[in-house]
Amino acid sequence: MSETYDIIIIGGGVVGCMTARFLSRYKLSILLIEKEIDIGSVTSAANTALVHPGYDPVSGSLKAKMNVAAVPLWLNLSEELNFAYERCGDFVVAIGQEELPQLDELVERGKRNGVTGMSIVSGDEMRKREPLINPAVSGALFAETGAMCDPFGVTLAAAENAVMNGVTILRDTAFEDFIIQNKRIVGVKTNRGAFGCRWAINAAGLYSDVVMHKAGVRPEFKITPRKGEYLILDRADFELQSVYFPVPTEISKGIMATNSVHGNTILGPTAHDQDDKEDKTNSESGLQEVLEGGRKLIPCVDPRHVIAVFAGLRAAGNAPCETPGVDYGHDFIVEIPATIQGLVNLGGIESPGLSSSPAIALRVIDLLKDAGEKLVEKSDWNPIRPARPRFRHMTHAQRQAVIEKDERYGRVVCRCENVTEGEIVAEIHSPVPATTYDAIKRRTWLGTGRCQGGFDLPRVTHILARELGISETAVSKKGGDSTFLLRPTKQAEDDHD
Amino acid sequence: MTNLHYDVVVVGSGPGGLAAAISARQNGAEKVLIIERDIELGGILLQCIHNGFGVEVFKEDLPGPSYAQRFIQQVHDLKIDTLLDSMVLETTPDRRLFITNRKLGIREIKAGALVFAMGCRERTRAQIRLPGSRPAGVYTAGTAQRWVNVEGYMPGKRFVILGSGDIGMIMARRLTFEGAKVERVLEIMPYLSGLTRNYVQCLQDFDIPLQLNHTVKRIIGNNRVEAIEAAAVDEQRRIIPGSEEIIPCDTLLLSVGLIPENELSRQAGVRIDPVTAGAFVDSRFHTSVPGIFSAGNVVHVYDLVDWVTQAGLAAGKGAALFAQGKLAVSDKVVRTQAGENVRYIVPHTFDPNLLAEEAIPLQMRVKQPIEAPVWVEAVCNGKSVTRKALPYARPGEMVTLNLKPDVVDSFRESGTLTVNITER
Numbered sequence: 073m074s075e076t077y078d079i080i081i082i083g084g085g086v087v088g089c090m091t092a093r094f095l096s097r098y099k100l101s102i103l104l105i106e107k108e109i110d111i112g113s114v115t116s117a118a119n120t121a122l123v124h125p126g127y128d129p130v131s132g133s134l135k136a137k138m139n140v141a142a143v144p145l146w147l148n149l150s151e152e153l154n155f156a157y158e159r160c161g162d163f164v165v166a167i168g169q170e171e172l173p174q175l176d177e178l179v180e181r182g183k184r185n186g187v188t189g190m191s192i193v194s195g196d197e198m199r200k201r202e203p204l205i206n207p208a209v210s211g212a213l214f215a216e217t218g219a220m221c222d223p224f225g226v227t228l229a230a231a232e233n234a235v236m237n238g239v240t241i242l243r244d245t246a247f248e249d250f251i252i253q254n255k256r257i258v259g260v261k262t263n264r265g266a267f268g269c270r271w272a273i274n275a276a277g278l279y280s281d282v283v284m285h286k287a288g289v290r291p292e293f294k295i296t297p298r299k300g301e302y303l304i305l306d307r308a309d310f311e312l313q314s315v316y317f318p319v320p321t322e323i324s325k326g327i328m329a330t331n332s333v334h335g336n337t338i339l340g341p342t343a344h345d346q347d348d349k350e351d352k353t354n355s356e357s358g359l360q361e362v363l364e365g366g367r368k369l370i371p372c373v374d375p376r377h378v379i380a381v382f383a384g385l386r387a388a389g390n391a392p393c394e395t396p397g398v399d400y401g402h403d404f405i406v407e408i409p410a411t412i413q414g415l416v417n418l419g420g421i422e423s424p425g426l427s428s429s430p431a432i433a434l435r436v437i438d439l440l441k442d443a444g445e446k447l448v449e450k451s452d453w454n455p456i457r458p459a460r461p462r463f464r465h466m467t468h469a470q471r472q473a474v475i476e477k478d479e480r481y482g483r484v485v486c487r488c489e490n491v492t493e494g495e496i497v498a499e500i501h502s503p504v505p506a507t508t509y510d511a512i513k514r515r516t517w518l519g520t521g522r523c524q525g526g527f528d529l530p531r532v533t534h535i536l537a538r539e540l541g542i543s544e545t546a547v548s549k550k551g552g553d554s555t556f557l558l559r560p561t562k563q564a565e566d567d568h569d
Numbered sequence: 570m571t572n573l574h575y576d577v578v579v580v581g582s583g584p585g586g587l588a589a590a591i592s593a594r595q596n597g598a599e600k601v602l603i604i605e606r607d608i609e610l611g612g613i614l615l616q617c618i619h620n621g622f623g624v625e626v627f628k629e630d631l632p633g634p635s636y637a638q639r640f641i642q643q644v645h646d647l648k649i650d651t652l653l654d655s656m657v658l659e660t661t662p663d664r665r666l667f668i669t670n671r672k673l674g675i676r677e678i679k680a681g682a683l684v685f686a687m688g689c690r691e692r693t694r695a696q697i698r699l700p701g702s703r704p705a706g707v708y709t710a711g712t713a714q715r716w717v718n719v720e721g722y723m724p725g726k727r728f729v730i731l732g733s734g735d736i737g738m739i740m741a742r743r744l745t746f747e748g749a750k751v752e753r754v755l756e757i758m759p760y761l762s763g764l765t766r767n768y769v770q771c772l773q774d775f776d777i778p779l780q781l782n783h784t785v786k787r788i789i790g791n792n793r794v795e796a797i798e799a800a801a802v803d804e805q806r807r808i809i810p811g812s813e814e815i816i817p818c819d820t821l822l823l824s825v826g827l828i829p830e831n832e833l834s835r836q837a838g839v840r841i842d843p844v845t846a847g848a849f850v851d852s853r854f855h856t857s858v859p860g861i862f863s864a865g866n867v868v869h870v871y872d873l874v875d876w877v878t879q880a881g882l883a884a885g886k887g888a889a890l891f892a893q894g895k896l897a898v899s900d901k902v903v904r905t906q907a908g909e910n911v912r913y914i915v916p917h918t919f920d921p922n923l924l925a926e927e928a929i930p931l932q933m934r935v936k937q938p939i940e941a942p943v944w945v946e947a948v949c950n951g952k953s954v955t956r957k958a959l960p961y962a963r964p965g966e967m968v969t970l971n972l973k974p975d976v977v978d979s980f981r982e983s984g985t986l987t988v989n990i991t992e993r
Contacts, residue, residue: 352703379695526693527712551792557724558722
């Protein structure tokens with residue numbers, strides 16, 4: 073084994089990165105491994121981008137507890153880590169009189185879960201607050217703690233702060249197996265060799281079942297990926313005032329229409345179970361379902377407004393709720409299993425996983441303490457992850473100041489979102505460096521506007537090649553063989569078929 | 570922040586912008602500025618290294634960069650100022666611009682008159698909501714064109730092109746020259762969306778199959794495109810079950826339409842025509858905001874660069890006159906109206922008094938192709954004003970009807986002029 077750490081975190085999604093960040097406070101050597109080329113690029117990059125108040129999960133479930141416990145942490149966390157977070161409140165909108173009684177049920181459940189700041193809004197009031205809402209609205213539940221965030225930005229900020237505080241992150245590093253001695257995990261095998269550890273934390277999301285099974289834990293636990301398809305609309309066409317859910321169904325919160333921290337309206341998600349953990353394709357029927365669902369809330373939505381489509385997979389599990397008397401079969405797992413030593417096991421962290429992630433991280437710390445781990449705080453722990461300049465959000469005077477310091481901030485590379493060369497270069501040389509086009513896109517929001525990268529793609533490819541010291545033909549969308557360019561022109565093909 | 574003041578400011582240095590700046594200078598504007606976001610003048614013409622430019626204006630068949638160079642030379646000769654590598658961040662209805670540039674930082678520029686010549690952008694995969702995976706290897710034809718012709722890189726070796734737009738067909742030929750295999754061009758409509766001459770010279774001459782009434786059903790491949798699933802469509806453009814076919818390829822190029830780039834125009838309060846996605850303009854390309862003109866593909870998507878140059882010349886003249894306080898305000902206005910089988914007409918209005926001095930070209934596109942001789946006829950108050958015969962009418966090819974000074978008497982009052990394009 074090349075190196076040994078106190079803790080190895082398996083998985084660099086929001087849960088893994090948030091756990092790394094909170095654990096970085098203590099005198100521990102920590103390694104986080106991520107199989108993808110970048111952190112936060114699977115479920116944490118493709119979801120509804122909301123922090124939920126906690127009225128939705130079944131009362132008594134760990135989901136409800138974690139969600140409600142996390143809500144008060146977010147404001148402070150957003151100030152420390154400088155990610156986009158806007159507590160605008162959210163609405164569950166009843167269309168027609170027949171949906172109205174369900175709002176009362178949600179309020180009751182919210183109260184049982186410990187949610188504060190809920191109120192019922194009349195149909196008239198709703199029409200006043202959101203002129204685009206379906207005029208058949210009969211009322212809405214307003215929860216003031218609902219918030220929009222940039223979920224990748226949250227994950228990245230937590231990861232960067234962890235790195236600032238000594239955590240090692242290895243990307244493109246896939247878990248293969250545990251090294252177990254005398255029913256104790258002593259290391260982790262990866263595609264880049266083995267690493268020793270005293271504790272392993274399973275934060276593998278869609279693969280959390282595979283990982284725990286390698287430790288012989290919960291052989292009956294299974295992740296069934298649940299696909300959600302989304303549409304993003306051009307903010308030039310319209311902007312919603314807030315976050316709107318339909319009344320929920322058995323399996324999901326339904327297709328919602330929400331504003332985002334970037335100002336674009338997001339519609340979605342669908343909810344369809346599948347076996348494949350990698351299939352994030354969009355389907356014609358799925359996109360149609362999103363459009364129709366979105367129109368239930370916002371009837372004026374038109375296909376012409378769509379500027380992007382995407383799909384994400386929720387890591388839906390089948391763990392029974394452990395609270396006596398609560399009959400619920402899809403709860404979170406946050407535990408130290410009795411059958412093996414040295415494992416903190418997280419599983420089934422689907423929605424509200426992003427919302428719950430800070431509380432899950434704190435619970436992991438409590439579990440470690442309960443298991444006798446002496447956690448000693450570092451005297452020099454720095455909870456602040458500074459924000460980097462974002463040209464788009466600056467006044468002209470602020471822009472002038474940043475260009476005077478570094479002229480590359482004066483060159484706009486993405487015309488729709490006004491992202492500058494200075495910002496791209498800064499991301500390539502940041503604590504968790506961006507090495508691919510998608511990594512730049514997620515960090516800067518470049519290429520997400522009306523032209524969808526048509527203008528910036530050749531320019532960003534050039535900048536990535538220059539800054540990374542590689543050929544432009546080696547620059548990729550998302551690592552591996554996802555390169556954009558094949559060869560220089562004026563050269564013969566290697567093979568002719 | 571030092572503020573700058575110019576009589577006429579032109580945003581964009583493609584054919585429309587270059588012509589507007591030259592014309593503004595020639596029509597009496599003293600201080601003229603072109604703002605260009607790229608590092609040299611010429612706009613998209615610089616990546617259009619194929620020929621076919623200038624047949625109308627110069628009676629010569631030039632490649633894009635040569636066509637641009639003729640105007641760039643005039644810009645220098647006329648001592649027109651240029652700001653390269655500069656992006657306009659904001660415009661206001663009173664014709665102030667905020668730009669950013671690496672060396673200058675943020676600057677405010679005040680314009681006596683303003684010409685918007687930002688051109689257009691390509692429709693993307695998302696706008697046509699193409700299902701499937703989201704790998705590398707799906708590019709708009711123009712992005713691929715920049716890579717091949719300007720940057721010097723090949724984005725793939727085996728291509729399928731969706732859409733029979735001009736850039737797509739031209740790229741089919743260009744990629745073939747560079748040793749790639751273009752499997753086929755798919756077009757969802759029952760007719761070509763680009764010029765027939767491009768079909769003949771770029772596809773037919775190189776045995777690249779074109780399939781009308783076909784589209785891409787889904788994209789396959791996680792990291793890089795591995796194949797696309799093509800399918801035939803019915804009259805309602807719905808996929809016909811059973812017609813699916815997997816075509817292995819590593820790149821899908823999209824040539825599925827162009828959209829005038831009017832974000833700055835909207836900021837300035839310019840009224841936009843939902844049909845063209847460009848500004849409402851009169852025959853001088855004056856928009857709804859006084860002193861703001863709009864020229865070229867930012868008004869509507871042209872088929873030939875020569876017409877863009879003519880539009881730029883007209884807009885530049887209008888801007889120069891406005892800046893000098895010489896733009897006559899008319900008491901009469903004629904509104905143009907798209908009649909039978911006409912999708913739109915530019916200009917939207919004209920001043921009939923101008924018609925006494927100069928011809929006014931009406932430019933339009935048809936809704937449906939007519940593969941038989943047609944009349945293009947302008948009608949006012951139930952009376953035919955003028956008409957011309959054409960051998961056919963196709964959506965991919967613009968139709969121009971010149972209103973000549975001799976019909977000025979048809980417009981004694983304000984009114985509406987309707988153009989119909991019907992079988993002869």
